[in-house]
Amino acid sequence: MDTTRTKDIYTEEFLINMGPQHPSTHGVLSLELKLDGEIIRECTPHIGYLHRSMEKIAENRTYTQFIPFTDRLDYVASMNNNLGYVMAVEKLLNLEVSERAKYIRVIVAELNRIASHLIAVGTFAQDLGAFATPLFYCFREREKIIDIFDRICGNRLTYNYIRIGGVQFDLPKGIDEKIKEFIKYMRPKVDDYDNLLTYNAIFLARSKNIGVLPKDLAINYSVTGPSLRASGVKWDLRKDEPYLVYNKFEFDIPIGENGDSWDRYKIRIEEIRQSLRIVEQAIDALPGGEPAVKVGRIHKPAPSEAYFRTENPRGELGFYIVSDGSMYPYRLKIRAPSFSNLAVLPELVKGVKIADIVCVLGSFDVLMGEIDR
Amino acid sequence: MRPDEISGVIKTKFPQAKEEAGTNNIIVPKESLLELAQYLKNPPLAFDNLHCITAVDRKEKMELVYILYSICERHGVTLKVYLTPEDLNVASLSALWKSANWLEREVYDLFGIIFSGHPDLRRILNPYDWKGYPLRKDYSNPELIPKPRL
Amino acid sequence: MAVIEKIPAAKLIRKVPGGGLFLTTSESLLKWGKASSLWPMTFGLACCAFEMIAAGASRFDIDRFGAGVFRASPRQCDVMVVAGTICIKMGDCIRRLYAQMPEPKYVIAMGNCAVSGGIFYYDTYSVIKGTEALGIAVDVFIPGCPPRPENLLFGLMKLQEKIRNEKDAAR
Numbered sequence: 001m002d003t004t005r006t007k008d009i010y011t012e013e014f015l016i017n018m019g020p021q022h023p024s025t026h027g028v029l030s031l032e033l034k035l036d037g038e039i040i041r042e043c044t045p046h047i048g049y050l051h052r053s054m055e056k057i058a059e060n061r062t063y064t065q066f067i068p069f070t071d072r073l074d075y076v077a078s079m080n081n082n083l084g085y086v087m088a089v090e091k092l093l094n095l096e097v098s099e100r101a102k103y104i105r106v107i108v109a110e111l112n113r114i115a116s117h118l119i120a121v122g123t124f125a126q127d128l129g130a131f132a133t134p135l136f137y138c139f140r141e142r143e144k145i146i147d148i149f150d151r152i153c154g155n156r157l158t159y160n161y162i163r164i165g166g167v168q169f170d171l172p173k174g175i176d177e178k179i180k181e182f183i184k185y186m187r188p189k190v191d192d193y194d195n196l197l198t199y200n201a202i203f204l205a206r207s208k209n210i211g212v213l214p215k216d217l218a219i220n221y222s223v224t225g226p227s228l229r230a231s232g233v234k235w236d237l238r239k240d241e242p243y244l245v246y247n248k249f250e251f252d253i254p255i256g257e258n259g260d261s262w263d264r265y266k267i268r269i270e271e272i273r274q275s276l277r278i279v280e281q282a283i284d285a286l287p288g289g290e291p292a293v294k295v296g297r298i299h300k301p302a303p304s305e306a307y308f309r310t311e312n313p314r315g316e317l318g319f320y321i322v323s324d325g326s327m328y329p330y331r332l333k334i335r336a337p338s339f340s341n342l343a344v345l346p347e348l349v350k351g352v353k354i355a356d357i358v359c360v361l362g363s364f365d366v367l368m369g370e371i372d373r
Numbered sequence: 374m375r376p377d378e379i380s381g382v383i384k385t386k387f388p389q390a391k392e393e394a395g396t397n398n399i400i401v402p403k404e405s406l407l408e409l410a411q412y413l414k415n416p417p418l419a420f421d422n423l424h425c426i427t428a429v430d431r432k433e434k435m436e437l438v439y440i441l442y443s444i445c446e447r448h449g450v451t452l453k454v455y456l457t458p459e460d461l462n463v464a465s466l467s468a469l470w471k472s473a474n475w476l477e478r479e480v481y482d483l484f485g486i487i488f489s490g491h492p493d494l495r496r497i498l499n500p501y502d503w504k505g506y507p508l509r510k511d512y513s514n515p516e517l518i519p520k521p522r523l
Numbered sequence: 524m525a526v527i528e529k530i531p532a533a534k535l536i537r538k539v540p541g542g543g544l545f546l547t548t549s550e551s552l553l554k555w556g557k558a559s560s561l562w563p564m565t566f567g568l569a570c571c572a573f574e575m576i577a578a579g580a581s582r583f584d585i586d587r588f589g590a591g592v593f594r595a596s597p598r599q600c601d602v603m604v605v606a607g608t609i610c611i612k613m614g615d616c617i618r619r620l621y622a623q624m625p626e627p628k629y630v631i632a633m634g635n636c637a638v639s640g641g642i643f644y645y646d647t648y649s650v651i652k653g654t655e656a657l658g659i660a661v662d663v664f665i666p667g668c669p670p671r672p673e674n675l676l677f678g679l680m681k682l683q684e685k686i687r688n689e690k691d692a693a694r
Contacts, residue, residue, distance in 0.1 A: 060519060233444065304396075
């Protein structure tokens with residue numbers, strides 16, 4: 001075929017909608033892509049498909065009645081959301097909880113972090129093409145954690161366990177053996193994931209140097225969590241602004257080098273290992289005592305405001321509560337980590353192919369319930 | 374730096390900024406917001422992270438809250454700007470911190486505050502042709518069924 | 524002989540005495556085929572999506588009911604499992620997806636939010652209170668917040684029973 005004739009072919013950019021119902025957008029996210037063949041020229045995310053008006057609901061519920069709603073924000077890490085909200089309310093009320101409650105909170109929060117990172121790893125591998133095996137392995141591990149939570153508080157997904165003043169129930173008898181058994185079971189499984197996925201040639205080719213996020217851009221866009229640490233910034237609220245009893249445990253913070261998708265995935269695997277270390281130390285050092293301070297169900301804080309941020313598996317979750325003296329909050333603002341993490345996506349995908357945008361989106365591990373609230 | 378040192382430094386440079394009673398929040402008049410933000414971003418204060426922007430509807434005035442943190446210096450500050458209901462217009466900070474882009478769009482969507490200088494001010498959470506600003510205290514909607522209070 | 528009583532579709536078939544033959548009506552065969560190979564659409568909206576994925580994972584294994592093939596395109600699915608809260612912005616998309624599914628199609632409403640709005644019934648300006656409020660006819664309602672994967676499997680079995688007892692098999 002005469003190659004000079006290709007100059008007469010008319011090409012133009014076209015617009016497609018990677019719409020709200022799509023298997024790899026991790027929820028209801030719509031990406032409007034301007035494509036030139038397979039290369040992306042521009043990407044505009046559209047959110048709001050799961051906007052459930054939680055901030056308006058908060059103005060008509062008491063402080064205790066709002067705790068089940070925080071479960072449904074980041075529905076994969078419910079314990080961490082409960083924790084963030086309850087700590088903000090306790091800052092407003094100037095309430096101290098017992099030592100045993102602090103240790104129990106750390107144990108359930110870190111177990112939930114492991115469960116959340118397992119989903120992130122499993123769905124990331126599924127998006128890249130390893131269709132069912134890593135996902136099924138991760139869900140098999142996750143079922144073990146959910147069994148522990150089922151014994152502790154009765155629910156599989158939305159726990160409503162951490163309450164103002166402590167936790168809802170004390171840990172049942174025999175749960176520490178179950179947790180120690182789980183830690184012993186889980187450690188070789190994390191090495192399994194390393195062997196299966198991390199240094200696999202296809203996995204490396206698909207995720208190394210894709211979606212590189214430079215350090216200054218990450219800080220300017222207020223990206224937080226594992227995505228920030230993958231770009232080389234050493235910042236983790238559990239070490240830098242410790243809350244609860246995190247300053248009593250020994251654990252490392254994994255930092256990445258390049259800021260590409262492979263780094264973001266590798267950091268999550270390392271964080272699972274560090275969380276197992278924290279849970280092991282916490283279970284060994286669990287003190288006796290009451291699991292909760294006796295407070296009533298209705299709280300009437302003085303007219304003031306409080307802001308508290310905690311380290312969620314996806315980033316820094318913050319709650320800003322303004323109270324006017326009555327038993328309902330006057331204004332509650334939820335600062336969601338995935339909201340700011342998603343804002344950086346259009347900058348990273350200029351010039352990559354469609355298959356790579358799926359990789360970048362999966363490596364950021366966003367969750368729509370938190371973005372849209 | 375400790376919070377009182379930060380507010381001391383800000384008040385010496387910007388005498389029109391006042392401190393809120395009982396807290397370390399700084400109340401800024403809206404005309405000097407952009408200049409103060411530029412000063413805060415540079416060293417020595419080096420606030421490189423605009424963490425959260427939100428608004429509170431106080432009925433006779435609208436209160437805008439900016440929460441800033443610094444990762445390298447490890448300190449934080451909260452700024453407040455008061456706006457009257459007739460003049461809900463303030464300068465946008467999206468040229469200094471890119472995280473302000475989506476955060477200001479959310480405040481516009483829920484409260485109706487216009488940020489002048491914003492590159493793309495349109496609704497983000499509600500549908501693009503939605504009428505009304507839902508988080509204002511005087512918002513009414515026939516679909517909204519209020520729960521009976523205790 | 525003992526095996527045949529355990530098959531749910533046993534009432535539809537008759538064994539011819541003395542031989543390895545079964546007689547049935549073509550309608551019953553069609554209904555059995557429809558009920559045993561329902562392909563759901565991957566349509567998790569919110570928290571219930573994770574219980575749906577857990578139902579598809581190895582512990583609860585929806586594949587043994589024939590429904591393990593989750594297709595993303597509505598043109599290849601039989602059943603739409605609406606799992607999660609329906610918001611106003613998403614309502615148009617759901618109606619369009621339902622219209623794109625070919626007949627025969629069924630709808631399972633999973634979770635309190637899809638049944639009636641759930642905890643988001645009061646004080647929300649942007650939530651559609653239930654799938655029926657959208658105008659879509661629902662076959663099975665599964666309450667729970669979120670319903671356990673076993674509840675989803677029970678709901679699927681109820682849908683299979685409904686299909687087997689349908690009057691018009693060639694819908």
